[in-house]
Amino acid sequence: MGTKEALPRGCVQYMSAGRGVTHSEMNDHDETCRFIQVWLTPDTKAPGYGEPKYGSTRYVKADRHNQLLHMLSGTGTSPAWRNVNRSKAPIQLHQDANVFVSESDAGAAYELQLAARRQAYILCMEGSMRVNDNELQTRSAAKVKGADGSATLLQLSTAEGAHFMVIEMAKSDDE
Numbered sequence: 001m002g003t004k005e006a007l008p009r010g011c012v013q014y015m016s017a018g019r020g021v022t023h024s025e026m027n028d029h030d031e032t033c034r035f036i037q038v039w040l041t042p043d044t045k046a047p048g049y050g051e052p053k054y055g056s057t058r059y060v061k062a063d064r065h066n067q068l069l070h071m072l073s074g075t076g077t078s079p080a081w082r083n084v085n086r087s088k089a090p091i092q093l094h095q096d097a098n099v100f101v102s103e104s105d106a107g108a109a110y111e112l113q114l115a116a117r118r119q120a121y122i123l124c125m126e127g128s129m130r131v132n133d134n135e136l137q138t139r140s141a142a143k144v145k146g147a148d149g150s151a152t153l154l155q156l157s158t159a160e161g162a163h164f165m166v167i168e169m170a171k172s173d174d175e
Contacts, residue, residue: 007056010064010103012071014091016042016053036125036165042094046075049094057091064103068110068166072099079168081112097169104129106161112154112168114146119171120154127162130155136164145171 006028007013015023027033042049063069068084076096084100093099102108114120121143122129124136131142132155146152148171156164 005056007058010059010061010101011056012059012091013056014054014072016049016051016094018050018052021052036123038099038165038167040093040095040097040169043075043096044094046094048092055091057088059088061103063087064101066102066104066108068100068102070098070100072097074098074169076170079112079115079118081110083110095169097167100166100168101164102166103163104158104161106159108158108161110156112156112166114144114152114154114168116146116150117148117171118146118152119169120144120146121167121169122156123165123167125163125165127158127164128160129158129162129164136162 015021017023057071059069063085068081070078070084070086070090072093073090074093074095074097078098121141122131122136123141124138126138128135128137130136131144134142136142144152144154
């Protein structure tokens, strides 16, 4: 694809290898580069799967400050959660998954309903937060599996503030 770019904090670079690409990454500067890299196995039957796809989207702090920013959307239905910024069309995935991020101040709280047969991965990138009854610190994560026949409540709170990511997706059958 021949693409080269540098992205500031809060931006997203995405790539779908489709049926194959050659890919490399490097830091062209002397300063430390910090980023989160997430891989989702694509649904090979999803519309549009097969052709390589690359792009990036730029966000500013206001897009995710004290709210959930819906950055990536998949082939299934997006959850109807409150306090979600949907002002920009999310990047489309070839998988039944949705990705949200927030940079929340101390005292922020979110109550999210995981629909039946859904699960969520929550990554605390900076700060600290609670996920139901579990404490997450910087660079720690939690997995919450929803019930098979009913919705499951997911409670997130930030006593001291946190920058975090929520990946909501179809529940896998493997443990």
